[in-house]
Amino acid sequence: MASTSLESVARALVADGKGILAADETVRTITKRFDALGIASTKDSRRTYREMLFTAPGAAEFISGVIMYDETIRQRSAGGIPLAEVQSAQGIFPGIKVDTGAKPLAGSSEETITEGLDGLRDRLSEYRAMGARFAKWRAVIHVTDTLPSFACVSANAHALARYAALCQERELVPIVEPEVLMDGSHTIERCEEVTGAVLHAVFRALFEQGVVLEGMLLKPNMILSGKSSARQAPVEEVATATLRCLRRSVPAAVPGVVFLSGGQSPRLATAHLNAINRLPGSKPWKISFSYGRALQDPALDAWHGRDENLPSGQGAFYRRAHMNGAASVGTYTDEMEAGLPSIDDPLHATGGTSDTYDRIYHIGANATRSGGNDGKRAG
Numbered sequence: 299m300a301s302t303s304l305e306s307v308a309r310a311l312v313a314d315g316k317g318i319l320a321a322d323e324t325v326r327t328i329t330k331r332f333d334a335l336g337i338a339s340t341k342d343s344r345r346t347y348r349e350m351l352f353t354a355p356g357a358a359e360f361i362s363g364v365i366m367y368d369e370t371i372r373q374r375s376a377g378g379i380p381l382a383e384v385q386s387a388q389g390i391f392p393g394i395k396v397d398t399g400a401k402p403l404a405g406s407s408e409e410t411i412t413e414g415l416d417g418l419r420d421r422l423s424e425y426r427a428m429g430a431r432f433a434k435w436r437a438v439i440h441v442t443d444t445l446p447s448f449a450c451v452s453a454n455a456h457a458l459a460r461y462a463a464l465c466q467e468r469e470l471v472p473i474v475e476p477e478v479l480m481d482g483s484h485t486i487e488r489c490e491e492v493t494g495a496v497l498h499a500v501f502r503a504l505f506e507q508g509v510v511l512e513g514m515l516l517k518p519n520m521i522l523s524g525k526s527s528a529r530q531a532p533v534e535e536v537a538t539a540t541l542r543c544l545r546r547s548v549p550a551a552v553p554g555v556v557f558l559s560g561g562q563s564p565r566l567a568t569a570h571l572n573a574i575n576r577l578p579g580s581k582p583w584k585i586s587f588s589y590g591r592a593l594q595d596p597a598l599d600a601w602h603g604r605d606e607n608l609p610s611g612q613g614a615f616y617r618r619a620h621m622n623g624a625a626s627v628g629t630y631t632d633e634m635e636a637g638l639p640s641i642d643d644p645l646h647a648t649g650g651t652s653d654t655y656d657r658i659y660h661i662g663a664n665a666t667r668s669g670g671n672d673g674k675r676a677g
């Protein structure tokens with residue numbers, strides 16, 4: 299296996315100051331997000347929106363790769379260029395979501411197993427020929443006092459490992475995403491306990507399937523209080539618990555950890571990433587972002603489906619990409635957010651001051667939008 303090329307792509311995806319844009323929402327999920335803003339969801343409006351993001355001036359300085367959905371990788375820009383080429387021309391690696399969604403797990407009414415292994419080898423070859431250099435598969439884990447079940451964790455870990463092995467065989471870097479949801483009233487301690495157990499199961503399965511750790515990236519959740527928990531852990535506590543959990547479960551051979559945002563507000567997702575990178579002590583992997591909503595929500599709001607707003611949408615996207623690029627090397631500061639507050643910015647939304655900003659940091663994990671990943675079947 300030519301793992302050097304896998305390794306070099308994996309490393310380039312987590313180059314200093316860069317991270318990944320997750321723009322791989324299924325038609326169903328993006329339609330929910332468009333609906334919430336009164337934007338018609340058509341093949342063309344989805345293409346216009348994605349092209350707006352992929353061509354935002356300056357964003358390539360902070361964006362190393364873009365994860366697309368099947369519909370998008372087959373689309374062309376308004377100028378007739380395949381969207382994957384629009385990205386690679388800017389030095390951005392095209393990526394592709396290859397799971398076919400989280401389906402009900404047999405024998406458990408509340409849990410899911412992510413499907414998509416059947417025919418995966420052929421689909422990967424096709425995507426590779428279309429320019430994709432990396433892929434993503436998302437497993438979804440629900441947390442309660444008694445869940446997740448062993449069956450759910452082991453089945454999802456096994457599927458992630460089989461997907462990752464197939465990706466490496468086809469020369470695509472697998473992004474392995476076991477998402478422990480923030481939905482629920484669980485404590486931050488419970489999130490850490492479950493995430494640690496899930497990561498152990500995933501790395502055991504990756505080992506069993508012979509996955510080359512140097513040629514993959516891990517896309518985990520941060521360690522957060524449940525969204526409806528009465529106590530929302532502050533930024534420093536989230537950062538400390540997240541790094542502790544990763545150190546205990548992620549082998550040093552993995553080149554990078556790229557977090558999902560999971561429903562955190564854009565600014566909180568940036569602040570958490572920054573705080574994690576600023577912690578002292580050993581961090582054997584690059585720690586960056588692979589955000590969907592936290593990168594896109596301000597841009598989607600600014601665009602609102604109108605052509606005349608395309609430059610503001612691109613500006614809003616550039617801004618979040620810039621902030622997160624800084625957070626990925628621990629140089630993000632509150633002051634960088636000054637000027638041009640975006641619509642989805644918590645400070646802007648509350649008309650707040652820096653005091654409110656601090657308060658938001660303590661309660662902001664509750665800040666979610668309608669039309670989020672619904673955990674069960676969203677992509």
Ligand code: 13P
Pocket residue numbers: 320436475558559560561588589590591592671677
């Ligand atoms: P969020 O950052 O919105 O959680 O999306 C990331 C992702 O790729 C989910 O699969």
